Amino acid sequence: MRIMYIFNTLTRQKEKFEPIEEGKVKIYACGPTVYNYFHLGNARPFITFDTLRRYLEYKGYEVTFVQNFTDIDDKMITRAQEDGITVRALADKYIDEYYKDARGLNIEEASYHPRATETIDEIVRFVSELVDKGFAYVGNDGVYFSVEKFPEYTKLSHYDLDELIQNARKEINKKSGKRDQVDFVLWKFKKEGEPAWPSPWGEGRPGWHIECSAMARKYLGQTIDIHCGGQDLIFPHHENEIAQSEAANGKPFVHYWMHNGFITVNHSKMSKSEGNFFTVREISEKVGYMPIRLFILSSHYRSPINYSLDLVEQAGRAYERIETCWKNMQFLLDNNPDAIDEDQREALSNLVRQKQASFDEAMDDDLNTAEAMGVLFELVRELNTAMQNFKDYQAFKEAQDVLGKLLNVLGLNVSQENQVPQEVLDLVQARQDAKKNKDYASADQIRDQIEQAGYKVMDTAQGPQLEKLS
Numbered sequence: 001m002r003i004m005y006i007f008n009t010l011t012r013q014k015e016k017f018e019p020i021e022e023g024k025v026k027i028y029a030c031g032p033t034v035y036n037y038f039h040l041g042n043a044r045p046f047i048t049f050d051t052l053r054r055y056l057e058y059k060g061y062e063v064t065f066v067q068n069f070t071d072i073d074d075k076m077i078t079r080a081q082e083d084g085i086t087v088r089a090l091a092d093k094y095i096d097e098y099y100k101d102a103r104g105l106n107i108e109e110a111s112y113h114p115r116a117t118e119t120i121d122e123i124v125r126f127v128s129e130l131v132d133k134g135f136a137y138v139g140n141d142g143v144y145f146s147v148e149k150f151p152e153y154t155k156l157s158h159y160d161l162d163e164l165i166q167n168a169r170k171e172i173n174k175k176s177g178k179r180d181q182v183d184f185v186l187w188k189f190k191k192e193g194e195p196a197w198p199s200p201w202g203e204g205r206p207g208w209h210i211e212c213s214a215m216a217r218k219y220l221g222q223t224i225d226i227h228c229g230g231q232d233l234i235f236p237h238h239e240n241e242i243a244q245s246e247a248a249n250g251k252p253f254v255h256y257w258m259h260n261g262f263i264t265v266n267h268s269k270m271s272k273s274e275g276n277f278f279t280v281r282e283i284s285e286k287v288g289y290m291p292i293r294l295f296i297l298s299s300h301y302r303s304p305i306n307y308s309l310d311l312v313e314q315a316g317r318a319y320e321r322i323e324t325c326w327k328n329m330q331f332l333l334d335n336n337p338d339a340i341d342e343d344q345r346e347a348l349s350n351l352v353r354q355k356q357a358s359f360d361e362a363m364d365d366d367l368n369t370a371e372a373m374g375v376l377f378e379l380v381r382e383l384n385t386a387m388q389n390f391k392d393y394q395a396f397k398e399a400q401d402v403l404g405k406l407l408n409v410l411g412l413n414v415s416q417e418n419q420v421p422q423e424v425l426d427l428v429q430a431r432q433d434a435k436k437n438k439d440y441a442s443a444d445q446i447r448d449q450i451e452q453a454g455y456k457v458m459d460t461a462q463g464p465q466l467e468k469l470s
């Protein structure tokens with residue numbers, strides 16, 4: 001197996017990827033807070049790390065992928081109150097909506113999609129361990145993690161801890177009973193009208209950071225290979241996850257931390273708080289889902305992306321080029337099952353293997369999907385040229401097989417719905433028969449029928465080719 005290199009936020013350099021257990025990879029990805037449809041900025045990590053998972057599977061690893069749903073927090077409670085429904089009903093609704101958009105974007109279901117509210121036992125146990133070991137204390141409104149007890153704090157964000165503490169001390173809030181402003185909450189005591197669960201410190205609910213530490217340990221164990229998320233999660237969320245997990249377990253939490261860049265609109269960050277966000281649902285209603293996926297993967301995941309609908313539409317046209325190539329190839333394969341030409345077979349086989357190697361090389365270099373996509377389009381161009389002189393069935397069968405594998409890694413599968421329908425293929429055959437019998441009137445009539453079915457038929461030296469009419 002070729003070695004993959006991953007940029008690790010912890011060490012700020014590209015490192016050789018070596019899993020804890022040979023042939024297996026354990027990945028944890030922070031999931032959505034389910035109080036709304038997810039926006040394009042949220043979609044970027046989902047698409048990016050789904051592609052990481054697909055690529056590792058393509059390389060032969062067995063991947064266990066965990067992505068949580070944050071289904072209890074301040075935003076959930078506020079939104080449920082506004083809508084006059086329970087927090088549970090709100091979560092159920094937007095988890096359903098998450099799956100709809102995720103399916104559209106061809107994001108595979110995680111091995112586990114745990115919900116915070118269904119992991120309460122593990123969370124309470126985790127907090128208890130931190131209290132017992134002296135890393136956490138009970139304040140006035142909740143249980144807090146004592147940052148000064150964990151000297152490695154800020155090893156991920158590379159912030160200056162002393163400076164952070166000095167600045168924070170100036171704004172200590174006495175009401176919370178926090179000893180230090182940098183301390184963060186593990187368990188929040190119940191406020192009137194809020195959902196709550198029992199704990200040794202009274203009724204309450206989990207803080208956000210502890211969820212991920214508890215779920216990662218429950219489903220993946222104490223040390224995992226890769227933890228990923230958006231770069232806005234580095235501090236404090238992921239820094240806090242490290243503190244909690246390493247304090248409780250006494251072991252390294254994560255070997256490789258991967259973070260994707262922001263999506264900007266007019267060069268300022270897309271976020272709900274900025275009010276400049278676009279949901280995947282609304283963009284997909286304009287252009288479909290696949291152009292969104294292709295748009296995201298056209299940049300390196302650590303680079304910022306500036307969003308405009310125009311660029312997503314451009315991605316849509318690029319996706320159509322892939323579809324057209326695939327369909328034409330399928331059509332030629334369907335119509336020329338007996339074509340044999342050794343020279344073409346060898347030439348095409350070399351070309352395809354060379355492109356696949358370049359694709360792998362790009363992906364092994366810190367998941368460079370931008371470059372991999374470039375290779376994919378070169379392959380599509382070369383195949384389009386080769387198809388003008390279709391001579392060998394086996395050659396194109398293999399080429400299609402490889403193209404299919406690369407598309408699958410990027411999650412850009414050409415769906416069955418986009419295949420030429422059988423009735424159209426039958427019409428093309430009937431038209432060929434009519435032409436053979438010199439019944440040109442019927443042939444023309446059938447061509448009109450094909451057009452009514454949404455396809456334009458073109459006669460080439462290798463037989464008829466189809467193009468979808470838009």
Ligand SMILES: [Zn+2]
Pocket residue numbers: 029030031212237
């Ligand atoms: Zn998380």
